[in-house]
Amino acid sequence: MKTGTAHYNFFDACCMIGRHVRAGEGDPHTADDLLEDMDRLGIAESLVVDCLSRECHPMPGNRRIVQRTAGQPRLHPAWAALPHAGDDEQPPPAELLGQMRRHRVGALMLYPAQYCFSLDDWCVDAFLEPFNEARVPVFINGNEAQSSACDAIDFPAVVALCKRFPDLPVIVSGRRFRRSQRTAYRALDACANLHIELSGWWLHRGIETITRRWGARRLIFGSHWPYYGQHMTLATLTTAEIEEDDKRLIAGGNLRELMRWCEPPHVSYSPGPPADEFVAYGRSGRRPRDMTFADCHGHLGGRFNHYHIPQGAELDRVVADMDRLGVEKCCVFCFTGISSDETVGNDLVAEAVKQFPDRFVGFTMVNPHRGPEGMRRELERGHAMGLRGVKLIAGYQGYPEDGPNIEEACRWAHEHGEIVLNHNWGSADRLERFVKTYPKACFVTGHATAAYAAVMTRHRNIFVCSCPLTGPRACEELVARIGADRLLFGSDLLDLPVAWGLGPILFARLSPNQKRLVLGENLRTILETYSRSARNT
Secondary structure: OOOOOOOOOEEEEEEEEOOOOOOOOOOOOOHHHHHHHHHHHOEEEEEEEEHHHHHOOHHHHHHHHHHHHOOOOOEEEOEEOOOOOOOOOOOOHHHHHHHHHHOOOOOEEEOHHHHOOOOOHHHHHHHHHHHHHHOOOEEEEOOOOOOOOOOOOOHHHHHHHHHHOOOOOEEEEOOOOOOOHHHHHHHHHHOOOEEEEHHHOOOOOHHHHHHHHHOHHHEEOOOOEOOOOOHHHHHHHHOOOOOHHHHHHHHHHHHHHHHHHHOOOOOOOOOOOOOOHHHHHHHHOOOOOOOOEEEEEEEEOOOOOOOOOOOOOOHHHHHHHHHHHOEEEEEEEEOHHHHOOHHHHHHHHHHHHHHOOOOEEEOEEOOHHHHHHHHHHHHHHHHHOOOOEEEEOOOOOOOOOOOOOHHHHHHHHHHHOOEEEEOOOOOHHHHHHHHHHOOOOEEEEOOOOOOOHHHHHHOOOEEEEOOOOOOOOHHHHHHHHHOHHHEEOOOOEOOOOHHHHHHHHHOOOOOHHHHHHHHHHHHHHHHHHOOHHHOOO
16 A cells, blocks of 8 residues: 555534533633644644534524634634524524525534424425525534434434425434444435435445445535544545545535535645654555554454444455554454344354454453353353453343453453453442452453543553544543553444544554554553464464
């Protein structure tokens, strides 16, 4: 793969500025904070809504966002609106549209859950008619402002709206499309004017799938800043296996075309030099050949899953993606055991290890409902098949995360000198008791947390998986709490795109040496001590 830089002229469609209700002391939320992040990542422009418009009422926020973007040519205002309730609350639709045109406000944001209104014809059609005639891009966000609920888009209502207004560009946006991919596909089939904003599209090969089946013009780059960092979606797009011209459309070309109705001024922007080779890779998608990663958190067996994972069971394709993205080794466990029969999933993982023993370190997933004896039988069976670690995810299986049978997995890992990765270890006191009782095991918490920072200062065999580092400064903040030598890169492959997990680390305000530790050196060192029989020796 060629190294170097590429300039995709990114235009972020989904940003919010202002002191939103959850902003803590020092949390990024201002226009200057956003521009700083944009400079680091090489983003040219952003479409921004005010937190008042998102959280309280559109009108005061709409006025304020025009003021806050004045003199900031890289920031473009977006307005929110409600179905017309009366002139005392909001100008009539035609007047509102005229104001948007005068202020060059490029898009309209609808928040039906936040403001409790319907997308049905009787509620919104009269209001939307002038915007349809002008072909104003309309973003529909299904989440309440403080909700992190997944799959919040009301697709039946969105599809009906798109069919009533076939010339209206409609962009759906939300916190995460978790299990609604199949419905989203049918919606794209049904509506040629429907687009997806990417900040919530956390799907392995998700960009590739939409681009191949419906075309790159259906996708809009966005980040959901400051709730999410811009790094995740940007790295996923730059490394996507699609044509360069398609990347440029998604990165900003599509949004600029949709905003032509109000003739907004666009700046000529050339990114400054990247901070290091990792930032250069994240910006361009072009990885130096000697830059490789070790991944502590991956799932296999996703072809037949309760949500769609494109090409999820094709091991050759998975390994090819790992090669392309620089992942030399991945610790893997099954999807199936999360929601159903773990033995079927463990068999699939064992087959993957057999086919690619130098690429996969297989973990046996156990279900505490089976009881200590049943868990041990499955661990012994997995061990006989070449699996050399333990995976726990009790909460998803409906078993209490602080239940007594969790200890059996710790005991096994201690007896065999293995890594035991748990989705959630519960309280810090409970984890410390396990670590003291079973010191020959390596304990990994499956998702990013600083909850065990104090315990980690007393015990060297506790590590934290990086997935997910969603906030703009999440990686730096976690490293400050636990140290770069205790954080392990984990992608959550195939549940999430590998580059989605790489992005926050590639762009983090850390030294290159700290990034190398997190991205692979820590895990390689652990595998020299634990789960040794899984190594390619």
